[in-house]
Amino acid sequence: MKSVSQLRKRTALIFLIPVTIVLLSSALYPLISTLYLSLTDAELENFLDPNYVGFINYLENYEGMWYGVLADSLFWNSVRNTIVFSVFSVSLEVILGISFALIMLIENKLKWFVRAAVLIPWAIPTIVSARMFEWMLQDQFGIFNYILIGIGIIEQGKAWTTDPQTSMIVIIIIDAWKTSPFVAILVYAGLKALPNEVLEAGKVDGTNGITQFYYIIFPLILPAIAVAIVFRGLDALRVFDLIYLINAGSKDIMSMTVYARREMFEYSHFGFGAAASTMLTLIIGVIAVIFIQRTRLHKLDEME
Amino acid sequence: MADININTVNKYFGDVHVIKDVSLDIKSQSFTVLVGPSGCGKSTMLRMIAGLEDINSGTISIDGQVVNDLPPKQRNIAMVFQSYALYPHMTVFDNMAFGLKLEKRSKDEINERVNEAARILQIEDYLQRKPKQLSGGQRQRVAIGRAITRKPKVFLFDEPLSNLDAALRVQMRVELAKLHNELEATMIYVTHDQTEAMTLADDIVVLDTGIVSQKGSPLELYDRPNNMFVGGFIGSPKMNFISSKILSKSSDATEVDIMGMSKISVSKMSASSSEGDSVTLGIRPEHLVVNGDSDGSWESKVFVVEKLGDVTYLYLEKDGEPLVAETEGHSEIKVGDTVKVGFPAGRCQLFDSSGQAFK
Numbered sequence: 001m002k003s004v005s006q007l008r009k010r011t012a013l014i015f016l017i018p019v020t021i022v023l024l025s026s027a028l029y030p031l032i033s034t035l036y037l038s039l040t041d042a043e044l045e046n047f048l049d050p051n052y053v054g055f056i057n058y059l060e061n062y063e064g065m066w067y068g069v070l071a072d073s074l075f076w077n078s079v080r081n082t083i084v085f086s087v088f089s090v091s092l093e094v095i096l097g098i099s100f101a102l103i104m105l106i107e108n109k110l111k112w113f114v115r116a117a118v119l120i121p122w123a124i125p126t127i128v129s130a131r132m133f134e135w136m137l138q139d140q141f142g143i144f145n146y147i148l149i150g151i152g153i154i155e156q157g158k159a160w161t162t163d164p165q166t167s168m169i170v171i172i173i174i175d176a177w178k179t180s181p182f183v184a185i186l187v188y189a190g191l192k193a194l195p196n197e198v199l200e201a202g203k204v205d206g207t208n209g210i211t212q213f214y215y216i217i218f219p220l221i222l223p224a225i226a227v228a229i230v231f232r233g234l235d236a237l238r239v240f241d242l243i244y245l246i247n248a249g250s251k252d253i254m255s256m257t258v259y260a261r262r263e264m265f266e267y268s269h270f271g272f273g274a275a276a277s278t279m280l281t282l283i284i285g286v287i288a289v290i291f292i293q294r295t296r297l298h299k300l301d302e303m304e
Numbered sequence: 305m306a307d308i309n310i311n312t313v314n315k316y317f318g319d320v321h322v323i324k325d326v327s328l329d330i331k332s333q334s335f336t337v338l339v340g341p342s343g344c345g346k347s348t349m350l351r352m353i354a355g356l357e358d359i360n361s362g363t364i365s366i367d368g369q370v371v372n373d374l375p376p377k378q379r380n381i382a383m384v385f386q387s388y389a390l391y392p393h394m395t396v397f398d399n400m401a402f403g404l405k406l407e408k409r410s411k412d413e414i415n416e417r418v419n420e421a422a423r424i425l426q427i428e429d430y431l432q433r434k435p436k437q438l439s440g441g442q443r444q445r446v447a448i449g450r451a452i453t454r455k456p457k458v459f460l461f462d463e464p465l466s467n468l469d470a471a472l473r474v475q476m477r478v479e480l481a482k483l484h485n486e487l488e489a490t491m492i493y494v495t496h497d498q499t500e501a502m503t504l505a506d507d508i509v510v511l512d513t514g515i516v517s518q519k520g521s522p523l524e525l526y527d528r529p530n531n532m533f534v535g536g537f538i539g540s541p542k543m544n545f546i547s548s549k550i551l552s553k554s555s556d557a558t559e560v561d562i563m564g565m566s567k568i569s570v571s572k573m574s575a576s577s578s579e580g581d582s583v584t585l586g587i588r589p590e591h592l593v594v595n596g597d598s599d600g601s602w603e604s605k606v607f608v609v610e611k612l613g614d615v616t617y618l619y620l621e622k623d624g625e626p627l628v629a630e631t632e633g634h635s636e637i638k639v640g641d642t643v644k645v646g647f648p649a650g651r652c653q654l655f656d657s658s659g660q661a662f663k
């Protein structure tokens with residue numbers, strides 16, 4: 001006779017099999033094969049039968065010169081770009097997201113319109129929003145330059161997306177426009193779950209709009225904000241589509257993913273590109289662990 | 305001093321008229337309980353006094369000042385909520401200090417007042433804990449403490465004990481009564497529990513679908529209910545209601561019949577009544593005399609016997625009219641026995657067909 005708890009455990013294990021298979025084949029296998037690829041000299045000609053070369057794709061000293069991903073200034077430039085992009089875009093998205101969420105909370109006849117309007121940018125495919133912004137920011141015919149020239153701020157059209165000084169800012173703004181709704185939804189859900197009596201107790205205690213937000217609402221939606229930051233942060237660190245679509249070749253905005261893709265598929269340096277991908281995974285992993293530790297996100301239940 | 309005057313106040317939620325021309329005078333330092341079944345408007349009434357609900361018409365004044373348009377913080381009130389409504393991210397100390405911090409009181413004063421409240425409520429040991437780490441009773445004390453620290457003129461309680469278990473409820477009830485004596489503040493207390501109302505109140509206000517059904521001291525309401533609603537609401541088990549008929553009227557008494565079995569002369573009158581009218585006779589279970597002599601009587605089989613130790617309740621029924629009678633704890637009466645129930649005339653109430661009491 002098997003005890004009930006043993007039976008329950010066995011049932012649980014059976015249910016876990018499908019997801020385990022999916023995870024192993026979709027996540028673990030590519031991860032391991034990339035790791036393996038990064039230790040080989042794989043290029044287009046010998047892709048199916050590469051030679052094991054150790055860590056030279058990462059770092060190698062050859063006749064007094066350093067080679068490999070870690071010695072490539074362009075790689076470190078892409079790391080810097082990625083981090084700058086992530087920090088600024090996520091910060092902007094959190095601020096805008098909270099603002100949108102608070103606006104969505106206002107009860108009036110326009111609320112359905114407001115909610116839909118807030119969500120639309122999130123629903124537009126990146127390729128569409130990228131092209132849309134590209135056209136709006138275009139130096140000769142773009143509406144943005146047209147307006148700026150019209151009100152006399154600039155004399156002639158500026159190529160915002162290719163100018164080294166502005167391209168990163170433009171990318172950050174497009175990303176914020178596109179993904180603030182995501183943060184807004186998470187924060188909105190957090191706001192909706194606030195216990196009404198607690199807010200009323202605050203009113204009786206003498207809060208006004210500002211003190212209510214600062215002392216009561218913000219601390220209580222902090223877990224929702226932390227979740228939003230983790231999701232958005234990990235997304236931003238992996239940013240590819242937007243940057244690739246706006247300006248694939250510019251080193252001013254090149255992200256780690258764009259760098260790895262270029263090495264692999266443009267230069268056919270599969271081993272080298274795999275090494276860059278592995279570094280990308282490592283860097284994101286380390287940042288994620290530090291962030292989750294710092295925000296105590298894994299202890300969310302105890303935060304209340 | 306903080307008298308509260310409520311003058312012909314009306315409140316609508318959309319098309320629903322929830323408070324209908326309510327006028328109430330609440331004396332300074334009194335303990336007033338608003339009681340009624342759910343949906344009667346008692347919580348809305350309290351929230352209007354607190355300033356958490358707008359008033360559609362009429363005025364509410366505290367201490368002579370009309371407060372209709374003042375936000376809660378300017379009304380000099382504190383409120384204790386049913387769900388305690390503690391700030392979950394703050395410690396007990398910070399919960400209690402929050403109102404004072406917003407008033408920008410000095411650190412010393414805040415410390416002193418919070419510690420004083422904590423001492424009164426015996427929660428000094430939990431000051432550094434978060435609400436989540438406290439039991440329901442402790443949370444309720446913190447909620448009351450948060451109200452005390454601000455030294456308001458008026459305390460508002462919205463069903464504060466209804467989330468507690470029965471034993472704790474009795475204990476907190478006693479402590480609230482003590483607290484009221486200690487603080488000498490005006491307290492308004494909303495509950496649907498008539499025991500809380502009876503035990504705590506100086507004045508009970510019975511609300512029925514947005515109307516004040518009766519206001520008075522607990523014993524006034526118990527002894528002389530204005531109408532069937534109050535009669536049925538106050539007292540547990542409920543007052544018995546028996547359909548009856550007026551047999552005759554004299555100058556100071558009305559004679560009615562009891563189920564055609566006997567008649568009884570109740571010294572209460574109603575000018576609008578006349579012989580032959582249908583009336584309802586009301587009598588509380590504890591006033592019925594079981595198997596003894598009385599003014600009028602009724603005989604019936606016993607269907608259910610509830611032994612509570614101190615008393616026994618007998619559930620009787622005759623021709624579709626149920627009756628609950630109370631008798632001594634160690635009664636020998638069993639299910640199926642026939643008992644004779646006596647109606648002492650002095651304890652009987654009469655209500656006309658619209659439910660209004662004979663005086």
